[in-house]
Amino acid sequence: MQKLGRYLLEDRLGAGSFATVWRAYDPEFDTDVAVKVLADNWASNADVRERFLAEARLLRKISSPRVVRVHDVGVQDDRPYFVMDYVRGGTLAERIGHCRPAEALRLAAEAAYAVQVLHDTGVVHRDVKPSNLLLDAGRTPPAVLVADLGSAKRLADASGVTVTTGTPAYMAPEQAFRTGGFDGRADVYALGVVTFELLTGERPFGAGGRLDLTRKRASTSSPPAIPREPGVPDGIDALLRAALSVDPEHRPRTARAFADALLSGEGREGVPAGSSRPTRLVVWLSAVALYLVTAILTWLVR
Template sequence: MRKLGRYVLEDRLGAGSFATVWKAYDPELDTDVAVKVLADNWAANADVRERFLAEARLLRRISSPRVVRVHDVGVQDDRPFFVMDYIRGGTLAERIGHCEPAEALRLAAEAGYAIQVLHGTGIVHRDIKPSNLLLDAGRTPPAVLVADLGSAKQLADASGLTVTTGTPAYMAPEQALQAGGFDGRADVYALGVVTFELLTGHKPFGPGGRAAHSAERAPASSAPALPKGLAVPEGVDALLRAALSVRPEDRPQSARAFADALLSRGGGEWAPPGPSRRARLAVWLAAVAVFLVSAALTWLTR
């Protein structure tokens, strides 16, 4: 049995270059928690250590049910760690390939509203991807929370790190090119990739994302279309193409605008489209014809 402070580590939930996240048990409060601990090889790096602790402070400062909350920090064997809510339900990564279109659109919209909370506090996440979007199965319907602010713009600036951060498949062109001056529309691009993946089961540009050397020359309309057989409301394909535009000014201008547009096109309450107007008219005329024939036969047999 391994412990960090009073917390009993149980299962490893995930690991990255800088830290590992564990499911743990807090015996004093008799509850499950998530514990993020800095990797051994980075514990002595002052910049990375400050970035790690700044993430904890930032998460603690943001008070929203759409962002994972930090409850405690500590140090053991010279390795800092912090303690967060344990969100039951896994991540959106586990929903890839298992979503009906309506559910995919609802989850993507939920993610958009969670990301907007960050943007409202002046934070650009910079690493939006399915594994950083948690699904809270304890709410009805399940809600999406945003987690892992280790790459957030404020944190990188505070630590003095200048390397490009993020995951290539979800990285906006201006972020990949280190052009500087990018804003929340970079997260909107990543959210577009996540939405495409939830709907189709694969990433629009593959695991490498848009190649940085070709992104500058790619036209704004170069995003792939959704599969023709996919039953989604009218306008969703155009919305995703806009979100995946090379130029930030061609995308929805906020995560909230993207989420609102998804829902206005039917996410959540949307059901597969019914018959067309012409088809409904044909059905109505057929019903009238049957009624008239039936009435005529009844009159003739009197």
């Protein structure tokens, strides 16, 4: 069995481009933990290494039961790692297609409240998606914790971001194409995608790459309507259309407002006044802008 420091690695929980997360056993405290290890091929890259350790420091500073906690950091064979809570219950990705509307809305609201904790500390996540939202089955009812701050950015620095990061299917247009600065409403957009997916089992704009998503968003001003199933309040459709708006000004202003609206039984409460749907001018301008971005990117990749 592989060992990192005193931690015995048991099961691989997930892997990305830069790191792998393991379920491990801590013999000192006789408990399971999660250990995130930087990939071999990135260990010598100073920038990636610093971002990896910055994530650990950021998680350590945020003290909230809604955010995964970091307990230890270490280096072995020149590969840094950090040790976090092991959250029993899997991720929201495993709940897609397997929960009733009322439970889907509750889980989505839990996720939004967790993201609001980050915003309250001046941080935007930038990669909110079901696999980064952990379900703590040890609480009643199960709670949602936010994890993986590898793409997180301080709101004070958001206007100077020049590198696109995140998962295309969940990225707000202003984040995907860097059309100016962004704020916590980019995470609200991602929460809208997550909520739609929990309710329907599908993503509102599909799972294509960035260029494909651009074409879809340019050709439609809003996602498909939420099916009128028992347990889904009438206002949820309008709320999600607002959250997934191309224009951040039309989205709920905060993740907390979005969560409150999901739980209120009348989703319209989370829609900013006068923004139930984008104006024709905004839709037209957004479509033109996205079309131009698509054309430029298509020309560059030829």
